[in-house]
Amino acid sequence: MPADANSYPSGRARRMRVLALTLLVIAGTVNYLDRSALSIGNSSIRGSLHLSDAEMGLLLSVFAIAYGVAQLPVGILIDRYGPRRLMSIGLLLWSGAQICGGLVTGLGQFVVARAALGIGESPMYLAGTKVCSNWFQARARALPIGLFNASSALGPAIAPPILTTLMLTFGWRSMFVIIGVAGLAIAILWSLIYRDPDQYGITPEEQRWIHDEDSPADEALTLTGWPSLFREPTTWGMALGFLGVIYLTWLYGTWLPDYLERARHLSLRQAGLWTAIPQACGFFGALLGGLAARTLGRHGMAPVASCRLPLVLAMLVTAACTAGASLVHGTSAAILLVSVALFAGSLASSCGWAMAAVATTPDKVATLEAIQNIGGSIGGALAPLVTGLVVGLTGSFTPALLLAAGIALASALIYQFGTHDRPRPAPTTT
Structure with missing residues (x-):
């Protein structure tokens, strides 16, 4: 570390940190507005296009399938070419696909538009985590990643009133077009403002300071390349565990409005x-996740463990509340339990993203995030599809929620026993 390390980060670096994090939160929020549009318009779209529950479940799942397939190649490209380029391309593609979603006339066209949306959005959180790894030291990454990841909960939080108002005022097709245009505006801002450290003129000394905690002890580990990640048990534990995390959050993200309409008998506006x-x-759970991991890390807990502990506890809470929501009779009690479940599930998601930023070396962060998110995408694809099939077969959301609770419990156990801190080379003696 250079003698003047206490002067880092420089004023220029701090400004880009703030700008980058602000743009990531805005882009992530719009990202989830786009994802939420189909679930908010569920009943209207189903009636307009004459879709069954199973067909709507398939349509809700297509996004996650395409998103998951794109994860690994996109993660490798981000590690190779940097997050700025891939994020710009992704923003343009997903915004165009969202606009096309408002113009479709049948299920087949909608499937294509949702698949394009999934491919376009696939760089979003991989690139965002890479940005945080490029600009923040290892011990400081959990908080910005948590703040950025909170956009995945902020978007769905503000989506219902915004999208419901747009849909009731202009119709579901115009709703899709309007938020697609908003995405194009974000794409322009990102391309004009954000720069990766090497493009921004950060000095080699400051870049070494940023990655001081990643090197030189990690240098031996970087030589094996990204395929070595598949030989690590922790990689598989993170991928399988994240499947359960995203299954739960996507269950609520895709079917909650329809659940409130049909199972709790609320009107479209009320739902x-x-x-x-x-x-x-x-x-708020997503915000707390990054803060909790950072606090545990600052109190001496190992990096992966500081993310794992709150994640496991949160998934246990999610499992209990999801099971409870399926069994209570009162609408208010059900909404309260779902609220706690989503608070805990989003906290777990935030910790899961932060874990990948410290579970491998900087050159493989986006790739590890991609592998983990492939598991998450499988969960995201299964949740709406399985829920639609179960509801269609049984006429009730109760079995679907109980199944989700079991998946949340399995996720907690996988993270607890299947992830470990990466080994460090032994310090040399002189």
């Missing part, structure tokens, strides 16, 4: 507005 409360709780 749209009440959906905002659990999603707002998810936003």
Whole structure:
């Protein structure tokens, strides 16, 4: 570390940190507005296009399938070419796909538009985590990643009132077009403002300071390349565990408005507005996740363990509350339990993203995030599809929620026993 390390980060670096994090939160929020549009318009779209529950479940799942397939190649490209380029391309693609979603005339066209949306959004959180790894030291990454990841809960929190109002005022097609245009505006801002450290003119000394905790002890570990990640048990534990985390958050993200309409007998407007409360709780959970991991790390807990402990506890809470929500009779009690479940699930998601930033070396962060998110995408694809099939077969959301509770419990156990801090080379003696 250079003698003047206490002067780092420089004023220029701090400004770009703030700008980058602000843009990431805004982009992530718009990202989830786009994802939420189909679930908010569920009943209207289903009626307009004459879709069954199973067909709507398939349509809700297509996004996650395409998103998951794109994860690994996109993660490798981000590690190779940097987050700025891939994020710009992704923003343009997903915004165009969202606009096209408002123009479709049948299920087949909608499937194509949702698949394009999934591919376009695939760089979002991989690139964002890479940005945080490029600009923040290892011990400081959990908080900005948590703040950025909170946009995945902020978007769904503000989506119900915003999208419901747009849909009731202009129709579901115009709702899709309007938020697609908003994404294009974010793409322009990102391309004009954000720069990776090497493009921004950060000095080599300051870049070494940023990655001081990653090197030189990690240098031996970087030589094996990203395929070595598949030989690490922790990689598989993170991927399988994240499947459960995203299954739960996507269950509520895709079916909650319809659940409130059909199982709790709320009107379309009421369901749209009440959906905002659990999603707002998810936003605060995501914020707390990064803060909890950072606090545990600052008190001496190992990096992966500081993310794992709050994640496991949160998934246990999610499992209990999801099971409870399926069994209570009162609508208010059900909304309260779903709110706690989404708070805990989003906290777990935030810790899961932070874990990948400290579980491998900087050159493989986006790739590890991609592998983990492939598991998450499988969960995201299964949740709406399985829920639609179960509801269609049984006529009830109760079995679907009980199944989700079991998956949350399995996720907690996988993270607890399947993830470990990466080994460090032994310090040399002189």
